[in-house]
Amino acid sequence: LMDLQPGTDYWIRVSALVNEMKVKDAPAVEFRTNACRPDTPLLPKLQNRTRNSLLVRWTSPSDNGSTIVHYILECDDGTGGDQYSEVYRNRNKQFTIGKLQSSTCYAIRLAACNEIGASDWSPVLRASTMGAPPLPPPPPTLRSASAKQLNLVWGGPSSSSSSPADMLYTLQMVDPDSGHGFLNVYHGSDNEYTCTGLTRSTAYRFRLQAQNDDGLSRWSEETTLSTTADRPAAPARPSVKGRIQAQSFRVRWDPPLDAGGAPVRQYSLELDSAGTGFSPIWNGPETEFNCDKLTPGTTYRVRISCFNGQEHSDVSETLIVTTEPVCPGAPAAPHLVGKVRSTSLQLGWERPEYDGGSMVTQYEVNMINPDGSTRIAFSGYETECLVASLLPGRCYAFQVRASNRIGFGPWSELYEIKSGPGVPSAPVQPLVTNRSAHSVSLVWNEPDNNGSPVHEYRLEMAPHPRVTKSSSVGSGSAKQLEVKGLHPWNTYHFRVQAVNAIGLSSFSPVSSMTTLASSPASVSGLRCTCVTATSLSLSWNAPHCNGSSITHYNVEIGDRGTFPTNDCSTTFDVNYLTPDTTYRVRVQAANAIGVGPYSTAFKFSTRPLPPEAPRLECVQANHNSLKLRWADGKNLDFIHYSVEMQEDGSDKFYLVYEGTSHSYRVPKLKESTSYTFRISARNEVGEGPYSDEVVYTTTRAPPPTLKKPEVLDLTETSCRIVWSAYRLPVSSDSVIYLVEVTRTRESQEPIMRKCWESEIAVDGLESRTEYSVRVCPIRLCQDGEIPGAYSPLKTFLTPSNQAQHLSTIDLQQNASSQVNNVGGTI
Structure with a gap:
């Protein structure tokens, strides 16, 4: 078992595993590791210090299973060597080391002891006792300056017992614009500081104070340092002073509005000629300069910058000046272009090498005639011209000059040339003589041939002297000609042209002649x-x-x-x-x-005669219309007919029909009224006469059909039939009504009744029988009776006796109930 803690109790047991599963645990066994000396203590801490003592405190390290019995504190003699002496041995965790020297750095270390032994020494603590405050430091000095900041440096106080790393400095400055006196601008351990945000060309006062652990020094001596001037503003755009000359101009400018805090010492003028780039041509304190030795008619750009002893300004806005041009130089002598002709030649020339600084706008060609007289043969911008109207075989001299907006330059050298042979001169006006109404005779003289014999004459004729296109009527070497085939009493104009080996001459003056009179021309x-x-x-x-x-x-x-x-x-x-x-x-x-x-x-x-009017007849007369007819068959000739009717009470006729039909019904007429008609026929030749007037009369109108009658007061044997009355159009006529009552299911003779009124009572009916009734109006007039149409049928059923009895009982009961209701109300 590794990595166990010394002096520590542990319990251990063993477990059996089958297929990674715990099956059984063995009993736990206790054991304790052996103790050892303590761990190395941590770095002691300085709790307090004086000029001759240091208070040190520490913490207990791990005792590793054995109680710490005491601590050993050692300190060197302050010389910086490795010789330590024990100053404390006890169980307390702090101790004041006394009888030390002031302003001295001591090395202190600590060890812990238990029954096993002593631990390793702790890291060394270096602590210094307090000493006296530092001496006043020297005043700060200027390392570098600009318009907005000052870079200051300083050194530590002399004979200082403190190390430079333990020294703190306080820098104060007096801002003349604020009026608050010295104010802190820096506090720290650095030996330099840059003051920013300052005003250009301003003096500032500074002082310095040093501080260490023992206290503050006195202030250093005051020192005054100044910021430099700022970069001046660009001068105003220069302007031209006076008149611009061909080779010079004078410029002036105003000083910059902001000189950067220092007076401008020098101006620099730069000039750009025709876009070659700016180059300085002058430096000085003046605000004017005369630019000379320039090229006429050239555009120059001028700009200015200034210097205030500290920095250079930006350049000003550019002034563009164009020097005045001068007259152009003389071109080279003109030369011939193409071949020489008898009356014209083409001249060309080169542009002058020097245009005087302004574009050439015009050329003039001077021609010296054989007799010594001169004239301007051409004036224009082109470098070629055609000189015409020359005499053939003559010597001429030419010279050219150029012009710009200033004026004309000198003439070029003379160019002499001889014109070639030419066409003949124009013949004189020919003599014209009348020979007949259709012919004239012409005679003319031979003109000057201009060095080439005339071998042909051409005669032209025109109807007007100003007509440019004339017809040729003859040619040959003879000097006379007879022209035939002319019109009588017409004026003809003639001219003659001579021809030699060179070409055609100009036409002679026009001769006019009017032919003799004759009989008229064809209509x-x-x-x-x-x-x-x-x-x-x-x-x-x-x-x-x-x-x-x-x-x-x-x-x-x-x-x-x-x-x-x-x-x-x-x-x-x-x-x-x-x-x-x-x-x-x-x-x-x-x-x-x-x-x-x-x-x-x-x-x-000639035109054919118009058609005659047909006979007009009435084929059908009604009470409100008349049907007229005037022809039979088809209208193959498409004759148009016009039927007119006379107005009532007037002799005027008005059109009632116009067309190609053979009949027409005249509508909207009055009954029993006479109307007068007439007819006329019309074809592509014209309209024929009217027919005789005819009179036709409408018939009387029958009564109109009445509405379906009504059946009232119906009983088993009688009823009352009512219908709407017919209003007569003529008061002298009367109307009678024919009433027909018929049984609907049995064919028996109907009951026919006549009456003058619009109702009639009918009796003799059978009960429980269905009847139909209709009414026919009959108009009575002087001509006789005019029956109208029957009205629509009205069907009714007569009641039985029992139904009538029940109806009577119902009526009585209704009457009794009405009486009772009245009595109850009372």
Whole structure:
């Protein structure tokens, strides 16, 4: 058995196991381990100290089975050696070691003893006795300073018996802005401290105090330390002072609003030329600077920074300045582009090497003519131009200059060139002579050939001198030509063009000539403006008179002959023609010269006559309508008929029907009334005349059908029949009613009764018999009787005698009960 505690009682027993199950336990046996010396005590603790004594206290270690009889406390002599001497041997757990030296560090150890022996020594306790307070430390010194903080360092007091690790320091500072005097800013064992949150360029007073276990020292001497200046703010954006020159400009700026607590000592100016980057060009205390030796027309960027002796500020906002440009330099001499032509040439040139600092906006090309005169041949931005209107075979000189927004630069060197041979000059105006109404003769002179013989002439003709597209009427080497096939009394315009090996000349001035007068031209636009059954109204367009006014027209109407008009009117009416007939018509114009050709023949047809009105007859007359008919069969010609009826009390007729039918019923008429009608027929030709007026009369209206009659006062042999009365439309007429009563199940003669009133009493009936009754109104007028339709049947059953007796008894009982009820109420 291992790891047992010394001096400790233990009990042990043995158990038998079968298949890991306890079967039986042996009796327990007691034994005790042997005792040994105590365990090593823990480090003693310093309870109190004075200048010549130390109070030490400790705790008891494990005695390991034997009671501790005493403790041994040893202490060295304070020199730091390993020589210990016993200062205490007893059972108490604290002891005051006396007669010690002040401010001395002693080493103390402890051992426990029992009957077996002494334990090992405890860890060594090093404790110092108290001594005198430290001397005043030297004042703090400045290690580093900035605008917001001061880094201070200091040393310990001289002749101090305490170790530097046991020394505490208190640092105090006077803030001039607070007015509270010295205040603690640090307390600790470090020999340095950084004061933060200070004001820039401000003097602060400091003092230091040392402290150890024995007390506080006096304050050190006061020292004054100052923070440095802060980083100044960026200066304001510079501005241009005065006028910007082509190679210089002057800038000025204002000092920064915040100099960082110290005056600005120096400004630094940086310049960027065309985006090459900023580079410093000047440093100084002034707030103005003249930037010179610059390139004209170049954009510069300027910025400023300052220095207050402590730190450099940020750069200011950038000022952008563009120097004034100058006139551009002279381009190289122009050169020929392509081939030389007789009247034009293409010149080109390069841009000037120096544009004066501003984009070239224009070029001018100066042309020196063979006679020494000059003119500007081109002005524009392109570097090529076409010089036209040159004389062929002449020497010309050209020079070019460039311009920007400042002005023109110098002229380039001269470029001399000779134009090539050209086309002939324009011929003079040709001479035109009339030969007939349809032809003219032209003659012209040979123009200047400009170095190449003329081998052809081209003659063109146009109807107007300003028409650009003319028709060619001849070409050849001859200088005269006769033009035929012209129209009489028309003005023609002619021009001539000469041709040599180089090309075509310009056209000559236009010559105009009007041909002689002639007979009129052919008439056009013949048309018929109005057609009737017996007449034609003709119209046409006036033809060209060919120089002589038209006097009249000849109108040819088929086999009817030719009819001359009275004047130059372009309309003519032909009357007394046959209806529905086709005529061939043509027209010719005539003037003082003669007659013109006939126009194209046109065929015009007269209209057929409109249809006659049919005979109108009445095929059926009712009291409220009349059915009219005017024809039989089908309407194959689709003739439209219009039936009109005369208004009451008026001579006017109004339309009651229009269509292609052969009959029509006129509704909503009054009874026994006469109406007047007439009819007309119409086809695509027109509307025919009205027929003779006819008069037809409506009949009298029969009485209307009465409602089903009512049967009242029914007995076994009699009853009373009632119906609604009929109101007569005419007061002079009267009405009588025919009442028919019939047995429904037996075929017997009905009972027929007539009466003037709207009710009748019928007797002679049989009891328990079913009857039906109906009523027929009969209108009595001067023309006779007009019967109406019977009313619907009313069926009724006559009662028996017993039923009548029971009915009588019931009536009497009802009467008695009513009397009794009245008496009881009274």
